[in-house]
Amino acid sequence: MPPNSSVTVVPLLRLPPLEPRPADAAKPEAPEPRQRRRLVSRRAILAGIGALALLSAIAAGGLYFDYSRRFVSTDDAFIAARQFAVAPKVPGYITAVPVTDNQHVVAGDVIARIDDRDYRVALAQTEAQVAAADAGVSNIAAQIEVAQAQVTASEAQVRQAEARLVYARQQAERYGTLTKEGWSSRQTGDLTVAELAQQQAALGSAQANVMVARRQLDALEAQRSSAIASLREAQDQRDQARLNLSYTTVTAAQPGRIVQLGAAVGQFAQAGTSLTMFVPDEIWVTANFKETQLDALRPGQPVRFEIDAYPERTIRGRVASVQPGSGTAFSLLPAENATGNYVKIVQRVPVKIVIDNAPTDVALGPGMSVLPTVRTDAKPSLIERLGEWL
Structure with a gap:
């Protein structure tokens, strides 16, 4: 174009860029084979973890069920004692x-x-009565010895009188024959007859003396029995006085x-008035189990206790016995189910559980709450076997 020529410059219109049509939109790029393999492996791992977790939960549930079915427990249990x-x-x-x-x-x-002063005085009085009764028995015993000697002497006199009577009878017979034949005077014969009668009378008197001495001896024996009974009574009173003195402590x-x-x-x-209540060291646990739990309970089964007052302590014991009847059957006013409407309720049956290792550094007494757990199966569970194996 020549220089000095006039040229008109027309500006160009700028149009907005055309939006790509949906058909013309860029398609997503397909993942590469390597990324696809990673995605598949992640899904497999998650599926494996889920299956493993499910199997672990089933196994744990089975182990827990196998372990828990071997135990029965109740929270209706308390320490008991014969206070x-x-x-x-x-x-x-x-x-x-x-x-x-x-x-x-x-x-x-x-x-x-x-x-105890009054009781000591009473004891001294009874001891004096015992001494007096003992002296009476000794006195009667001495009198009995004298009476026995009198009986012996009287019996000797009887024997002597019998001997004299035999001689007097012989003399009377002899002089009676001589008098009849004229060899002796009649006066001599009469004397021998009189002597015979005299000796017969002496024998009777001696025998009567023996009888009297024996009666006196029998009376003294009876007195001695009475004195011995009095002595025993005094001794019993003395023993009672000693007991009363001992009761003052x-x-x-x-x-x-x-x-x-x-x-x-x-x-x-006062006699019989309470001075204090006393709780013996011998205590046990009364656990009121449901009657539906009794089928698994047997005497001798081990028990583990948890005491509410001392939760950190674990105490062990064993089942001693099961009460033959529910708790309400032995109450002051037992239930009468034969009248009115009836609603069945699971009854509670007391079970006595003895404590093997009761702690001595804490105070355990009647009424304290206990949570006993009784092991009803002596065979080890799978969890316990696994623990022993590990």
Whole structure:
């Protein structure tokens, strides 16, 4: 184009870019074979983990079921004991109480002392009565010895009189014959006859003396029996006085704990009045199992306890016995199911469980809550076998 020529420049219109049609849109690129393999392997791993978890859950559930079916437990269980009241057998003023509340005592420990002066005086009186009765028995025994000597002497006199009578009879017969034949005087014959009668009378008197001596001996024997009975009565009274004196010291009959102590120095204690409650060391657990659980319970089965007061302690024991009847059957007002409408309720049956290793450093007493678990099958479970194997 020549230089000095005029040229008109027309600007070009800019059109907006055309949007690609859906048919013309770019297609997603297909994954490469390597990425596809990774995706497949991840899915397989997740599926394997899920299957393994499912199998593990089934196995754990089976193991737990196998383990748990060997045990029965209840939360309706409490510690029990034969607690009783300690009371004196004789009345009197209390002079000493050497124990305090909740103190542990052993058999023979003194719980309270009662003023024993009156009982010592009573014992001294009965001992004096025993001594007097014993002296009476000895006196009668001496009299019996004298009476026996009198009986012996009287019997000797009887024998002597019998001998004289025999001689007098012989003399009378001899002089009677001589008198008839004229060899002796009639006066001599009469004398021999009189002598015979005299000796017969002497024999009768001697025999009567023997009878009297024997009767006196029998009377003394009866007196001695009465004196011996009096002596025994006095001895019994003395023994009772000794017992009453010993009762002034109230002691523990067995090991246990003092509970609710009410005795105080200066208090007048009546015979039979409670001084304190006593809880023996011998305790056990009364577990009220449902009657549907009794089929698996047998005496001697091991038990594990968990005490609410001491949750960190595990105590062991064993089943002792099962009560022959439900708890309501032995209550003060047993249920009467034969009247009115009836709704069946699972009954509770008390089971006595003894404790083998009761702790001594803590206080266990009646009424404390316990959670017992009884093992009903002695065979080891799969979990226990696995634990032993590991």
